[in-house]
Amino acid sequence: DAKTTQPPSMDCAEGRAANLPCNHSTISGNEYVYWYRQIHSQGPQYIIHGLKNNETNEMASLIITEDRKSSTLILPHATLRDTAVYYCIVKGAVDGNKLVFGAGTILRVKS
Amino acid sequence: DSGVTQTPKHLITATGQRVTLRCSPRSGDLSVYWYQQSLDQGLQFLIQYYNGEERAKGNILERFSAQQFPDLHSELNLSSLELGDSALYFCASSVAPSSYEQYFGPGTRLTVT
Numbered sequence: 084d085a086k087t088t089q090p091p092s093m094d095c096a097e098g099r100a101a102n103l104p105c106n107h108s109t110i111s112g113n114e115y116v117y118w119y120r121q122i123h124s125q126g127p128q129y130i131i132h133g134l135k136n137n138e139t140n141e142m143a144s145l146i147i148t149e150d151r152k153s154s155t156l157i158l159p160h161a162t163l164r165d166t167a168v169y170y171c172i173v174k175g176a177v178d179g180n181k182l183v184f185g186a187g188t189i190l191r192v193k194s
Numbered sequence: 195d196s197g198v199t200q201t202p203k204h205l206i207t208a209t210g211q212r213v214t215l216r217c218s219p220r221s222g223d224l225s226v227y228w229y230q231q232s233l234d235q236g237l238q239f240l241i242q243y244y245n246g247e248e249r250a251k252g253n254i255l256e257r258f259s260a261q262q263f264p265d266l267h268s269e270l271n272l273s274s275l276e277l278g279d280s281a282l283y284f285c286a287s288s289v290a291p292s293s294y295e296q297y298f299g300p301g302t303r304l305t306v307t
Contacts, residue, residue: 115294117294117295121237124282124301124303125300125301126196126198126284126286126298126299126300126301127237127284127286127298128196128298129295129296129297132294132295172294174294181227181239181242181250181252182227182229182237182239182294182296183239184236184237184238185236186236
């Protein structure tokens with residue numbers, strides 16, 4: 084599995100966009116980028132995933148650089164309820180079934 | 195609400211005891227995963243079942259076992275409990291056996307005293 088690097092913490096003002104970076108310089112061609120988040124002591128929540136094209140859903144947008152060595156999760160209008168630990172995970176499509184969670188980024192949304 | 199249910203929500207027990215944690219997957223999901231989250235180890239994958247069969251195994255101790263029943267609910271059995279087994283135990287489910295789009299339950303908080 085490709086290793087990911089995320090900043091340990093970030094702050095964001097309520098109503099502004101939150102941009103969470105992830106570096107995955109050793110990603111290989113068949114590996115996807117997944118994002119999950121965990122709000123304090125709740126079960127992790129799937130957010131979005133992508134291979135090489137940018138993706139958007141009702142929760143967030145995922146921007147993957149052309150060389151695929153990094154990505155950014157964008158929460159367009161952060162609210163206090165978006166305060167959570169955000170995990171960037173890189174996995175191959177047939178790479179085993181377990182999700183490997185690193186330390187993630189603690190995002191604090193402030194009013 | 196992910197649609198995955200776990201019981202009980204909290205469990206307090208003594209060292210040496212045995213407990214059973216229960217998980218019901220989302221309707222239509224055939225695969226169930228168990229994860230453990232402790233303060234010092236973070237979120238760790240324990241085991242996966244797909245349609246009643248064990249599919250993948252992670253860092254699961256020999257004192258722990260799991261199974262998935264014909265109605266697709268799953269149970270995680272923890273025996274000879276130690277203080278270090280105190281953790282949050284999450285169950286997740288997915289439609290396909292090799293899906294990373296997994297839906298997590300609210301967890302069971304186990305405290306071993």
